[in-house]
Amino acid sequence: MSWGLATLVDAGLVVGVATMLCGLAGIGDDNPDALAFGGVGAALALVAAVARRRVAPPERPTAGRVFAGIGLLWTVLVLFGAALYAGTGSVSRFDDAVVESAAGFTTTAVTLLDAAEVSRTVLLFRAATSWVGGLVAIVIAVVTLPVVLRSTALIGYTTGRRGQDLVPNATVGIRRVFTLYSSFTAVCAAAYLLTGLGPVEALVFGLGTASTGGFTGRVDSMAGYGAGTQAVAAAGMLVAGAGIFVIWWVVRGRVRPLWRSQELRTFLVLLVVATLAIAVHRGVGWGEAGFMALSMMSTTGFAVADWTAWGTSATVVLLVAAGIGSMLGSPGGGMKVMRARLLMGSAGGELRRQLDPYALILVRRDGETLTQRTLDRLGGHQIAFVVLVGSGAMLLGISGVSLLGSVWGSVSAFSTVGPSMGEVGAYGRLEGLDWPSRLALVPLMMGGRMTIPPLLAGVGLILRWYRVAVRQSRFRTRLAERRRQTRSKSDHDDA
Amino acid sequence: MASTTLHIIGIALAAVSVGMLACALLEALTSRRDTAALAVSALVTGAAGGVLWYVTRPGVVRKRHIFATVAWTWVVITGVGALPFILGGTFDYGGAGLVEQVVNSLFESASGFSASGSTVLADFESPGRGLMMYRQLTHWYGGMGVVVLAVAVLPFLGVGGLELISAEAPGPSSDRLTPRVSETARRLWIVYIGFTVCAALAFFGADGFSSLYDAVAHAFTVAATGGFSVHADSIGHYDSVAVETVAIVFMILGGTSFSLHWRAVANRTVTYHRNSEFRSYLTMLAMASIVIVILLWLENGLSLGSSIRGGVFTVVSLGTSTGLSNATGPGSPGDYVTWVAGAQLVLLLLMVVGGCTGSTSGGIKVMRMRVLGLTMLRSMRHTQTPRAVIPIRLGRDVIGEGVVARVAGFFLLHFVLIIMGLLAVTALGGDLESSLGAVVSALGNMGPALGEAGPTSNYAVAFSQPARLVLALLMVIGRLEIFPMLLAAMALADRGRTALR
Numbered sequence: 001m002s003w004g005l006a007t008l009v010d011a012g013l014v015v016g017v018a019t020m021l022c023g024l025a026g027i028g029d030d031n032p033d034a035l036a037f038g039g040v041g042a043a044l045a046l047v048a049a050v051a052r053r054r055v056a057p058p059e060r061p062t063a064g065r066v067f068a069g070i071g072l073l074w075t076v077l078v079l080f081g082a083a084l085y086a087g088t089g090s091v092s093r094f095d096d097a098v099v100e101s102a103a104g105f106t107t108t109a110v111t112l113l114d115a116a117e118v119s120r121t122v123l124l125f126r127a128a129t130s131w132v133g134g135l136v137a138i139v140i141a142v143v144t145l146p147v148v149l150r151s152t153a154l155i156g157y158t159t160g161r162r163g164q165d166l167v168p169n170a171t172v173g174i175r176r177v178f179t180l181y182s183s184f185t186a187v188c189a190a191a192y193l194l195t196g197l198g199p200v201e202a203l204v205f206g207l208g209t210a211s212t213g214g215f216t217g218r219v220d221s222m223a224g225y226g227a228g229t230q231a232v233a234a235a236g237m238l239v240a241g242a243g244i245f246v247i248w249w250v251v252r253g254r255v256r257p258l259w260r261s262q263e264l265r266t267f268l269v270l271l272v273v274a275t276l277a278i279a280v281h282r283g284v285g286w287g288e289a290g291f292m293a294l295s296m297m298s299t300t301g302f303a304v305a306d307w308t309a310w311g312t313s314a315t316v317v318l319l320v321a322a323g324i325g326s327m328l329g330s331p332g333g334g335m336k337v338m339r340a341r342l343l344m345g346s347a348g349g350e351l352r353r354q355l356d357p358y359a360l361i362l363v364r365r366d367g368e369t370l371t372q373r374t375l376d377r378l379g380g381h382q383i384a385f386v387v388l389v390g391s392g393a394m395l396l397g398i399s400g401v402s403l404l405g406s407v408w409g410s411v412s413a414f415s416t417v418g419p420s421m422g423e424v425g426a427y428g429r430l431e432g433l434d435w436p437s438r439l440a441l442v443p444l445m446m447g448g449r450m451t452i453p454p455l456l457a458g459v460g461l462i463l464r465w466y467r468v469a470v471r472q473s474r475f476r477t478r479l480a481e482r483r484r485q486t487r488s489k490s491d492h493d494d495a
Numbered sequence: 496m497a498s499t500t501l502h503i504i505g506i507a508l509a510a511v512s513v514g515m516l517a518c519a520l521l522e523a524l525t526s527r528r529d530t531a532a533l534a535v536s537a538l539v540t541g542a543a544g545g546v547l548w549y550v551t552r553p554g555v556v557r558k559r560h561i562f563a564t565v566a567w568t569w570v571v572i573t574g575v576g577a578l579p580f581i582l583g584g585t586f587d588y589g590g591a592g593l594v595e596q597v598v599n600s601l602f603e604s605a606s607g608f609s610a611s612g613s614t615v616l617a618d619f620e621s622p623g624r625g626l627m628m629y630r631q632l633t634h635w636y637g638g639m640g641v642v643v644l645a646v647a648v649l650p651f652l653g654v655g656g657l658e659l660i661s662a663e664a665p666g667p668s669s670d671r672l673t674p675r676v677s678e679t680a681r682r683l684w685i686v687y688i689g690f691t692v693c694a695a696l697a698f699f700g701a702d703g704f705s706s707l708y709d710a711v712a713h714a715f716t717v718a719a720t721g722g723f724s725v726h727a728d729s730i731g732h733y734d735s736v737a738v739e740t741v742a743i744v745f746m747i748l749g750g751t752s753f754s755l756h757w758r759a760v761a762n763r764t765v766t767y768h769r770n771s772e773f774r775s776y777l778t779m780l781a782m783a784s785i786v787i788v789i790l791l792w793l794e795n796g797l798s799l800g801s802s803i804r805g806g807v808f809t810v811v812s813l814g815t816s817t818g819l820s821n822a823t824g825p826g827s828p829g830d831y832v833t834w835v836a837g838a839q840l841v842l843l844l845l846m847v848v849g850g851c852t853g854s855t856s857g858g859i860k861v862m863r864m865r866v867l868g869l870t871m872l873r874s875m876r877h878t879q880t881p882r883a884v885i886p887i888r889l890g891r892d893v894i895g896e897g898v899v900a901r902v903a904g905f906f907l908l909h910f911v912l913i914i915m916g917l918l919a920v921t922a923l924g925g926d927l928e929s930s931l932g933a934v935v936s937a938l939g940n941m942g943p944a945l946g947e948a949g950p951t952s953n954y955a956v957a958f959s960q961p962a963r964l965v966l967a968l969l970m971v972i973g974r975l976e977i978f979p980m981l982l983a984a985m986a987l988a989d990r991g992r993t994a995l996r
Contacts, residue, residue, distance in 0.1 A: 062879075063878060063879055063880075063881065064878075064879045067878060067879075277918075311921075312921040312924075312925065312926055312927045312930065313918060313921035313922040315921075315927060316917050316918055316921045316927065316930075317918065320914055320918070343907055344907075344911070346903075346904065346907070347904050347907035347908050347911065349904075350900060350901060350903070350904025350905075350907075350908075351904065351908065351978065351981060351982065351985070353900075353901075353904075354562065354901075354978050354982055355562075355982060357897070372896075372900065375900075376870070376896070376899065376900065376903065377874050377877055379870065379900075379903035379906075379907070380870045380871050380873060380874025380875075380877075380903075381874055382907065383867050383868075383870060383871045383874075383903070383906065384871045384874065384875075386910065387871065390840075390844065393840055394837060394840045394841065394844070396836075397835070397836035397837035397838075397839070397840040398790070398835075398836075398837035399837075400794075400835075400836075401836060402836050403836040403839050403840065403928055403945065404927055404928055405836075406836050406837075406840060407840075407931065421927070453878045454878075456871075456874060456875040456878050457875070457878040457879055459875060460875040460876060460878060460879055461879070464879075
């Protein structure tokens, strides 16, 4: 049985349970959504639980199959969510349902839903999709790619030596990740409760913070909340953006790896620099600046103010922060701090090499020296990142979005942030976009969530299938031609 | 500073002073307004160049000095090149103080020598013909490169010659036309001069051109893929299809490798089609033209004829990094800032890519883009077969891993510089759309940008004085393809650190 199917079954179980719980939470609301979500969730969980006993992942799946499986997994999740939204009438149009579902599972903070208009069940389901999306993203980053695949081609996408501590093997790794992620979510929700939010709201915010989903359901995101709630959100985004390893080290009381992590240091330095760069603008407070820098770097997408009205350079700082993104092992998107570091090291090395072509230039990651081959591959992935963001901007531009909205929207959607300059705005509302533009965001969000290697592998597989199909069709045509010739020759001989 | 570096700077200054002197003569024969400014500038520049040339002796250029030599030469000629504008009071209008005049002059000089074509000149009527021709001439000097010129007249320059040309010439590697480096440089300049003469004759013969002065001025621009014009509304001033067609042909040829031109002339056979980079370059221009014409026709509501005329000219102009405009006024078909976002994004992409290696155009270059694309495809294949050894080929040639790494490094640095430039320019007061366009345009030596810095506007309107200086620096960095300026800065920093110790 393929690796993709086994993963799909596992994810189906989690999604099923989550959907069922959302349905249960809505019972007593005099709303048909609760029953529909509860029933579908229970059925999915049941089917997945039965299938799980029969489906076992292969011992050593090939890279192509793993990547194809990752692509399939995200596609099926999005389609499931869309079917549920459209089927229950929570979102009236199917294309809008696809956009909402994609935004949820890819942890992107753009939405068409309004908490004042939708039921508690739908609100919780939307937040839960982000939570599941975040969980899947972490598992892929810290378990699938480094442990299942063990591929050196993915250094920069995987977590290196420090990963072995948290994830000694796939089973233990998944269990630990699930426990840590769930506990962190519970802590966030509890903290929100303490600041005076209602239970459902606290849960929605907790799910949105831990997963870096950034969904609140409110048209002004976090702008209308008190300092306590915003402080909890900021702390949560910091931890979520720092990633599962930092949570693991903190839980285990291990200070040394925390201190020695180049990535964490860079992440914090970038945060401070971004905050300072934004705060120098007139009318922007330190708190707002820090919050928005955190929101963008962790790719959460919460907003405490309409930052699109801040000075131009402040928005550029936020754009760069969103492009760099969070740390490895976090549910956030973007290029990732570690990869940005490695690429800068590689570019600096190339600059030095101009003076001395035979110089031995080493690029290290947490004490590990990376080979030139690895850096070349990372460079290739970086080129793909820029090409995809550029193509996305063009797609948005052609679909009718303004120039600024296209560039910003593409970076933001590909980094799974959500809010952007232009039509979408600071609070991630999609009402300002036409349906083609909204749909254009879907491949961008999904591409950003899948990360580059699975995306490239997916395109590679499609190209390979296409080539094989062309070859087979040519072969068949030639065979048919030869048969025809043989038949006509034999007919001629007979005559 | 090494003796050879000063010697090359001296030759470059002498060459620039000859141009200033010629323009002073033209000015004396025509409007006479800026004769003194040009003559004094020529005298000062020539004297400085002569002294440097006389008191220094060239030797073998060391590897570490090559980049510094090229970078310093460009910094010095940009500074000295601003003299005629400062002395002539070209930017002395609207209550501009001395500092603003100096900043504007430096900007115009940097834009000219780097063959960018961005301008802060608002009044095109007041300056005399000599000064306007000098402005065009800065393009022409910068197009082929003053260091290439210096190497051409330095027959005794030994080992470092080719590296010097490589450091200045656009592209990842320079094409050696002959065994002797000075002969290679000389041949490049011969082709360049011949190309300019052909362009001037073609312009002069085109229906709509009024004078030889206009023809020569625009020939300098298309040969260098610059962008300056002697009219405020650029090529749109003539409103002539014939003129635009001539400009399109010569802009495309200007964006093509001059080695290919030399081979075509020397062998008397047309071999362009055998060059894979040239084919890709034409394909890119054709594809972009088709997309933009369709977008203008369907989404901007222009007629098919206007869409083709405005779209193709602008694509070729920005795709070759020239920057001429056929807009006849704000809102006209050639005024691309009024086009739909998709079309403007295609133009932004063209600004990043630029023309062929070995041409006078800017940008990352088609060959590099191909290498980058192939690197990306290789990464795609590596995700499935991680241990496969996959060489990168351009045509029949396998590209060395060193070149691939250099190209990837160049791309990264280009990308980083765009971000840094964007941060700096927006911090200095530019709006996001104009700043993004201007930074990409400056690094790619395009000229006009987006937003307020579009083809019917100028940079003085869109950017503050410090932002203009940042953009001027980016133009020179872009013209030298990043490495020389950064390495010269690194060498300076190293020297400062050593001195401190």
